Amino acid sequence: MIEVAVGTTILEAARLAGVNLAAPCGGTGRCGKCLVKIVSQQGEGWLLACKTVVTDDLSVELATQPPVILEAAETTAIPLDPAVQRDDQGELYHQQGFPLLPSANQREEVLGLAVDVGTTTLVAYLYNLLDGSLLAVNSVVNGQRIFGADVISRLGYALQGQENYQKLRQRLLDSLNDLIERCCQSVGTTTDLVRELVVVGNTPIMHFFLNLPIQGLAVAPFKPYQKGPFYRKAAELEVTTVPQAICYVPPFIGGFVGSDALAAAVVQNFGSAGTEKMLVDIGTNGEILLQVGEQLLAASVPAGPALEGAGIECGMVASAGAISRVTLDYDVRLEVIGGGRATGICGSGLVDALAEMLRLGLIDSSGKLLPASQVPPIVSFKIKQRLKQVGENLRFVLAEQVYLSQKDIRAVQLAKAAVAGGIQLVTTEAQVSHKPLLVLLAGGFGSYLNPSNALRIGLLGEQRNMNPQQVGNAAGAGAVLLLLSYQSRQRAEQLSQRFIHRELAAEANFQAVFLEQMAFPTREW
Structure with missing residues (x-):
C-alpha cells in the first residue's frame, strides 16, 4: 500500500512504491503497454497507468509477465587467475x-x-x-x-x-x-x-x-x-x-x-589474428564490433525498441504468451512461449512473421502490406483470409488477439534500417563488403533470432557474404572471463584503446544509408 497526492498518475505511484511496472515509452502514452487493472468504488477496468490519475482509494493489479532472460553463454576454458x-x-x-x-x-x-x-x-x-x-x-x-x-x-x-x-x-x-x-x-x-x-x-x-x-x-x-x-x-x-x-x-x-x-x-578473441568477424548485439541500441586484419571498428546505432516488442500494436517482451516463432505454409503455425494462448508477439516472432510474409508475397519490397486481391494466386485461401480490413487499416491476423499492422511493419523497417545501415557503413569503411565474414549474433534478441529470417528481411544488410552464428550472452561470458582472469582484464583494457569508435547517428552520411536500407531485399540469398 502507498499513499500519494490526488492527481498523481498510477505510473508515478508505481515508481514511488518501487513496483516493477513496464513502461516502454517512459510514460508518454505512446506505447499503450502500461495497462493495469483498476478496482475502485466505481467498478473495475483496464487503463493506462501513465494516463490515469489517482482521485480516490483504489486497488491496482498488474498484467505483466516476467520476461524470458538469456542466462546461457558460450564459455571457454579459463586459466584461473582471479584478482x-x-x-x-x-x-x-x-x-x-x-x-x-x-x-x-x-x-x-x-x-x-x-x-x-x-x-x-x-x-x-x-x-x-x-x-x-x-x-x-x-x-x-x-x-x-x-x-x-x-x-x-x-x-x-x-x-x-x-x-x-x-x-x-x-x-x-x-x-x-x-x-x-x-x-x-x-x-x-x-x-x-x-x-x-x-x-x-x-x-x-x-x-x-x-x-x-x-x-x-x-x-x-x-x-x-x-x-x-x-x-x-x-x-x-x-x-x-x-x-x-x-x-x-x-x-x-x-x-x-x-x-x-x-x-x-574479449571473450570472442577480438584483437587476435584470425578470421575476419563482426559481433552484432541488437537491442534498443545496436552495437557493432568489426575486426579486419589489425583494424578494429566499433559503432552504435539507434535501433529503437521495436525489435523488443515496444511500439508494436500487439508487441511484448519475450515472456509467457508471446509468439516467438512463425511459419506460414497452408496456414499459420506458431510457437508461443509457455505453450498457452498467444497474447502478443516478441522480437524473434516479428522477424519470422515478416520474413514469411515477404516469402509468400503478402508484403512487397517497399514494406507495403497487400490486400488479398493482390497476393499471388499460389498463396492458400486460409492465409489470404487472415488479411483483414479494419476501417482504413489492413491487418494480418496471426492469432485470435494478435495481428500485424502496416504501422508495425514500418516500425520494424526503421529498426532494421538503422542496424543494416550501421553494418554497411563499417563494412564499407573496412573494405569487407564482398569478403566472407563471420557474424556473431550476441544478446537475448540475437540468440533467439532465426538467422536465416534475419537475412531475409535485410536486418544484417548485404547478405551474400555473411555466415551468422549465435553466441548467447557474450557480455555475460566476458564478465565471467574478467572475473576469473586478471590477465584477461589487462588484455581488455588494452583492447579498448585499439577500437576506432564511430557514433554513426551523428554522421552526415548515416541518414542516406539508413534510407537505402528501409526497403526489404527483393530475394533470398
Missing part, C-alpha cells in the same frame, strides 16, 4: 593492490560475482574464486524499465533534475542488491563472502551505476564522462549487500558502446 587470491600465509590480497578485510579462517570460501547489466534485465554468475567453480546463475528485471524501455528515454528523464537521476540510479541499485541476495541464498551462502564484483553494461547505465554525470551522453558527440577502467569499493557505490567487496567496471569503448561490448569482444 582476489590467497598468499602463502593464507591471507587474502588483491592483484590491483586494494586492501581486503581478512578472512575469518583460511577455509572460508572466497566468492566473486560477474554481473551483466542489460537495459531490460540483469544476470549474475556466482563463482568460487579459489577453484573457479560456478555456484549459481540468477537474473532479475532491471527496475529502471518503468522509466522507459530504452536508454534514451531514461537519459531524458534523468536530465530533468538530480532527483530524477537518483530515482533511476536507486532502481538499478535495488535490482542489483536483490540479484546478489538471490544468488547467495540459492546456494546457501552469505553475501559477506563475496570479495569482488565485475559489472559490465552499456555506457549510460554504467554511468548511473558509477554515479557519473550523464550530460555528455545526451548531445553530440556523445562522450562518456570518463572511459575507465573503474575500481570502486562496493560500499562507495551503495551496493549494500556486499559493502566489503571491490567492484571492477571495464572501460567503455564509446558513448553508446559500453563495457558489455568490450567484455563480449
Whole structure:
C-alpha cells in the first residue's frame, strides 16, 4: 500500500512504491503497454497507468509477465587467475593492490560475482574464486524499465533534475542488491563472502551505476564522462549487500558502446589474428564490433525498441504468451512461449512473421502490406483470409488477439534500417563488403533470432557474404572471463584503446544509408 497526492498518475505511484511496472515509452502514452487493472468504488477496468490519475482509494493489479532472460553463454576454458587470491600465509590480497578485510579462517570460501547489466534485465554468475567453480546463475528485471524501455528515454528523464537521476540510479541499485541476495541464498551462502564484483553494461547505465554525470551522453558527440577502467569499493557505490567487496567496471569503448561490448569482444578473441568477424548485439541500441586484419571498428546505432516488442500494436517482451516463432505454409503455425494462448508477439516472432510474409508475397519490397486481391494466386485461401480490413487499416491476423499492422511493419523497417545501415557503413569503411565474414549474433534478441529470417528481411544488410552464428550472452561470458582472469582484464583494457569508435547517428552520411536500407531485399540469398 502507498499513499500519494490526488492527481498523481498510477505510473508515478508505481515508481514511488518501487513496483516493477513496464513502461516502454517512459510514460508518454505512446506505447499503450502500461495497462493495469483498476478496482475502485466505481467498478473495475483496464487503463493506462501513465494516463490515469489517482482521485480516490483504489486497488491496482498488474498484467505483466516476467520476461524470458538469456542466462546461457558460450564459455571457454579459463586459466584461473582471479584478482582476489590467497598468499602463502593464507591471507587474502588483491592483484590491483586494494586492501581486503581478512578472512575469518583460511577455509572460508572466497566468492566473486560477474554481473551483466542489460537495459531490460540483469544476470549474475556466482563463482568460487579459489577453484573457479560456478555456484549459481540468477537474473532479475532491471527496475529502471518503468522509466522507459530504452536508454534514451531514461537519459531524458534523468536530465530533468538530480532527483530524477537518483530515482533511476536507486532502481538499478535495488535490482542489483536483490540479484546478489538471490544468488547467495540459492546456494546457501552469505553475501559477506563475496570479495569482488565485475559489472559490465552499456555506457549510460554504467554511468548511473558509477554515479557519473550523464550530460555528455545526451548531445553530440556523445562522450562518456570518463572511459575507465573503474575500481570502486562496493560500499562507495551503495551496493549494500556486499559493502566489503571491490567492484571492477571495464572501460567503455564509446558513448553508446559500453563495457558489455568490450567484455563480449574479449571473450570472442577480438584483437587476435584470425578470421575476419563482426559481433552484432541488437537491442534498443545496436552495437557493432568489426575486426579486419589489425583494424578494429566499433559503432552504435539507434535501433529503437521495436525489435523488443515496444511500439508494436500487439508487441511484448519475450515472456509467457508471446509468439516467438512463425511459419506460414497452408496456414499459420506458431510457437508461443509457455505453450498457452498467444497474447502478443516478441522480437524473434516479428522477424519470422515478416520474413514469411515477404516469402509468400503478402508484403512487397517497399514494406507495403497487400490486400488479398493482390497476393499471388499460389498463396492458400486460409492465409489470404487472415488479411483483414479494419476501417482504413489492413491487418494480418496471426492469432485470435494478435495481428500485424502496416504501422508495425514500418516500425520494424526503421529498426532494421538503422542496424543494416550501421553494418554497411563499417563494412564499407573496412573494405569487407564482398569478403566472407563471420557474424556473431550476441544478446537475448540475437540468440533467439532465426538467422536465416534475419537475412531475409535485410536486418544484417548485404547478405551474400555473411555466415551468422549465435553466441548467447557474450557480455555475460566476458564478465565471467574478467572475473576469473586478471590477465584477461589487462588484455581488455588494452583492447579498448585499439577500437576506432564511430557514433554513426551523428554522421552526415548515416541518414542516406539508413534510407537505402528501409526497403526489404527483393530475394533470398
